[in-house]
Amino acid sequence: MKKIQNPKHKIQNKSNPPAGGQNSKLSETEVEHIAKLARLKLTRGEVKIFCYQLSEVLDYMNVLNEVETKDVGPTAQVTGLENVFRKDEVFPSLEPQKALSCAPAREGNFFKTGVVLEK
Amino acid sequence: MKLYKLTINQAKEGLKKKEFSVKELVSSCLEQIKKLNPKLNAFITVCEKEALKEAEEKDKKIRNSQSVIRNLPLFGIPIAVKDLFCTKRIRTTAASKVLGNYIPVYDATVIRKLKEAGAIIIGKANCDAWAHGSSGENSDFGPTKNPFDESLVPGGSSSGSAVAVATGMSLAATGTDTGGSIRLPAAFCGVVGLKPTYGRVSRFGVIAMASSLDSIGHFTKNVEDSALILNITAGKDPYDATTPLLDVPKYLKNLKEKIKGIKIGVPKEYFIKGIVKEIEQQTLLAIKKLEKLGAKIVNISLPHTKYAVAVYYIIQPAEVSSNLARYDGIRYGFGREKFGAEAKRRIMLGTYTLSAGYYEAYYLKAMKVRTLIRKDFEEAFEKVQAIVTPVSPTLPFKLGEKTQNPLEMYLSDIFTIPANLAGLPGLSLPGGWVNNLPVGIQILGPQFSEELLFRIGHALEQQRKNEK
Numbered sequence: 001m002k003k004i005q006n007p008k009h010k011i012q013n014k015s016n017p018p019a020g021g022q023n024s025k026l027s028e029t030e031v032e033h034i035a036k037l038a039r040l041k042l043t044r045g046e047v048k049i050f051c052y053q054l055s056e057v058l059d060y061m062n063v064l065n066e067v068e069t070k071d072v073g074p075t076a077q078v079t080g081l082e083n084v085f086r087k088d089e090v091f092p093s094l095e096p097q098k099a100l101s102c103a104p105a106r107e108g109n110f111f112k113t114g115v116v117l118e119k
Numbered sequence: 120m121k122l123y124k125l126t127i128n129q130a131k132e133g134l135k136k137k138e139f140s141v142k143e144l145v146s147s148c149l150e151q152i153k154k155l156n157p158k159l160n161a162f163i164t165v166c167e168k169e170a171l172k173e174a175e176e177k178d179k180k181i182r183n184s185q186s187v188i189r190n191l192p193l194f195g196i197p198i199a200v201k202d203l204f205c206t207k208r209i210r211t212t213a214a215s216k217v218l219g220n221y222i223p224v225y226d227a228t229v230i231r232k233l234k235e236a237g238a239i240i241i242g243k244a245n246c247d248a249w250a251h252g253s254s255g256e257n258s259d260f261g262p263t264k265n266p267f268d269e270s271l272v273p274g275g276s277s278s279g280s281a282v283a284v285a286t287g288m289s290l291a292a293t294g295t296d297t298g299g300s301i302r303l304p305a306a307f308c309g310v311v312g313l314k315p316t317y318g319r320v321s322r323f324g325v326i327a328m329a330s331s332l333d334s335i336g337h338f339t340k341n342v343e344d345s346a347l348i349l350n351i352t353a354g355k356d357p358y359d360a361t362t363p364l365l366d367v368p369k370y371l372k373n374l375k376e377k378i379k380g381i382k383i384g385v386p387k388e389y390f391i392k393g394i395v396k397e398i399e400q401q402t403l404l405a406i407k408k409l410e411k412l413g414a415k416i417v418n419i420s421l422p423h424t425k426y427a428v429a430v431y432y433i434i435q436p437a438e439v440s441s442n443l444a445r446y447d448g449i450r451y452g453f454g455r456e457k458f459g460a461e462a463k464r465r466i467m468l469g470t471y472t473l474s475a476g477y478y479e480a481y482y483l484k485a486m487k488v489r490t491l492i493r494k495d496f497e498e499a500f501e502k503v504q505a506i507v508t509p510v511s512p513t514l515p516f517k518l519g520e521k522t523q524n525p526l527e528m529y530l531s532d533i534f535t536i537p538a539n540l541a542g543l544p545g546l547s548l549p550g551g552w553v554n555n556l557p558v559g560i561q562i563l564g565p566q567f568s569e570e571l572l573f574r575i576g577h578a579l580e581q582q583r584k585n586e587k
Contacts, residue, residue: 038440042463057468060429069484074486
């Protein structure tokens with residue numbers, strides 16, 4: 001992955017600067033793109049509000065640039081536990097009827113979904 | 120006698136002496152719910168019929184054998200359950216419309232343990248949807264109100280749980296704490312809230328928010344009850360690989376021991392500009408009380424404290440966006456169009472900071488500063504055994520005051536977030552009053568030091584009682 005030290009550059013190069021807020025770093029196009037990645041449908045109004053609100057939060061995060069972290073390792077978890085295994089033993093799990101009991105659509109013992117792969 | 124006012128221990132004594140029945144105890148809490156819930160909105164689901172039936176069965180068991188009360192530590196005790204915990208055959212919504220119709224087919228490990236200990240679920244408590252929030256206002260089922268002033272927030276995200284215990288709608292309640300969601304509402308509602316060490320209590324069956332931070336705890340009326348419940352909920356769970364194979368101490372055993380000679384740190388970074396003066400005074404007063412009890416007060420520094428909120432609001436939404444990706448409306452629940460504004464905000468934020476090109480600038484950077492915050496605590500705990508701070512820089516705020524400004528809302532957790540980032544236990548307990556509103560005191564300790572936190576908390580609680 002290409003290392004980008006300052007994400008501002010990428011955003012400032014956008015041809016479409018956000019309308020309105022001077023502090024706003026995220027463009028509407030970017031907000032729409034993130035929403036698409038996250039499988040969220042946003043209204044026009046939401047796109048506008050999120051542009052402003054998310055940019056404000058991201059701005060606040062710049063405070064971390066004050067901290068020197070060159071020789072610091074990342075913390076992903078705090079337990080210190082690694083590779084916790086259990087015995088490979090078979091034991092009863094949820095019956096299909098129970099597992100399916102909340103499904104909005106089913107067919108036999110299967111969850112029914114829309115088409116994912118098309119011909 | 121107003122049974123809903125009892126602590127767990129008092130209720131157990133009463134049941135043992137046959138002063139009242141389980142049904143009378145449960146009915147007393149149900150009466151409180153009927154009286155207050157229409158105003159306070161602490162519950163999403165009230166299990167009146169089931170709880171009464173369960174109470175009758177328990178009374179029958181007592182008639183057959185008195186020993187059940189002695190053998191089961193929560194026998195007949197009505198508890199509220201944050202609606203984030205899966206409860207078999209009881210709707211579990213996470214206070215989100217996405218799960219508005221979800222009825223789990225299994226119990227969370229904690230719920231199973233509480234039931235096995237004899238507890239009766241009286242209802243599912245309201246909270247910020249998906250536990251996203253500091254005020255309770257993000258619930259898709261309407262905000263919960265502060266019992267001391269209905270125009271104020273009760274704190275969140277475990278808003279309904281705190282209110283239920285504060286008003287006697289239940290004798291105890293479960294909660295979750297990812298950035299302060301137990302400690303803040305405990306402070307705003309004047310009850311005792313415990314956020315255990317990360318991994319001390321199983322997360323299995325609790326709807327995940329941010330998996331490296333989520334901690335499963337509870338609310339009670341006093342410290343003794345809090346210790347009693349942790350005895351039941353703590354321990355290794357094969358269904359949650361982050362629970363270590365570590366002995367669970369008997370938390371009640373040394374609870375009442377003196378705290379003479381214990382070194383307690385007071386970090387200067389928690390007494391900053393912006394904190395309400397009277398809260399600072401109440402906290403210093405509590406520290407004086409601990410000193411009077413023989414504790415040795417030591418001034419310490421946790422230099423990276425001011426970066427905790429920024430670190431948290433990178434790491435937490437990143438984990439949220441990943442955890443909420445599973446809600447697709449295929450296996451259970453409704454589709455993603457039903458996510459509320461705050462859930463969307465966090466999913467978006469997390470998706471952005473994890474996306475290609477931004478990962479290192481945001482997420483990796485945050486993980487590195489998280490290391491420095493952990494180190495701050497490690498170094499502090501070489502000098503002291505526990506740390507005392509305020510829980511919140513402000514008193515309960517007005518409903519609606521911060522809903523339009525997410526960043527301001529996020530800053531409510533400035534004093535609670537560091538413990539989550541470092542995986543430490545934190546106890547929040549009533550420390551005084553300002554303008555007829557409760558002020559919370561926070562006691563932090565090294566990982567798995569809950570026993571000591573209870574001891575210090577209990578000593579402070581008794582001292583306050585004696586001075587009254």
